[in-house]
Amino acid sequence: MSQTHTDAVADSRTTAICVFTPHTGAQADLQHLVLPLVEPSRREPGCLGYDFYQEEGGPLVRVEQWATREAFDVHCAQPRVVEVFEHEILELLDREPEVHVTTPITAADH
Template sequence: MARLTARMGSEMALRTVLRDLLGPSRNETGCVSYDFFENEDNPLEFVSVEQWRDQAAAEAHLATPHVATAIARAGELLAQAPLIQRFRELA
């Protein structure tokens, strides 16, 4: 999961960057699910919920051109660095 906070006035542009990631990321080998959510009470806040087949698939995702493009586009749109947390499914 990742929590992203847009700079005031940049939320529409960040929303576009995040939407552009959905299709290519969902089509990657090893992607189980890949979604973004927008906080209904705070339009500056977004959350990514991703599930990958394994750590190798998650790492391969981070090395794709579409992620590199999104990082470059989102940099100036963010109020702070994303908060990234990794979770494991309960067995």
């Protein structure tokens, strides 16, 4: 079976899911630190979606979607992202963030 252009584009998408578990009482501080990154990240080339979700009192979940792994890697290397996610955020967390970087799978893959 040949791969169409649409299939090739879909196969290159990257979705990163990251779970941040803040210390008790640090949820608001964590949100204050990360939410200013949303709009600039959404404007980056290749960004298809960049959102945070939280169940009341639970961990903060970041879901970001990129057109390619390369676009995601460029985003991760941005100085503002490095500063927040590799330095500032860690003191607010109970443990290291849980990170999953994924690509789509289809029935044709199996």
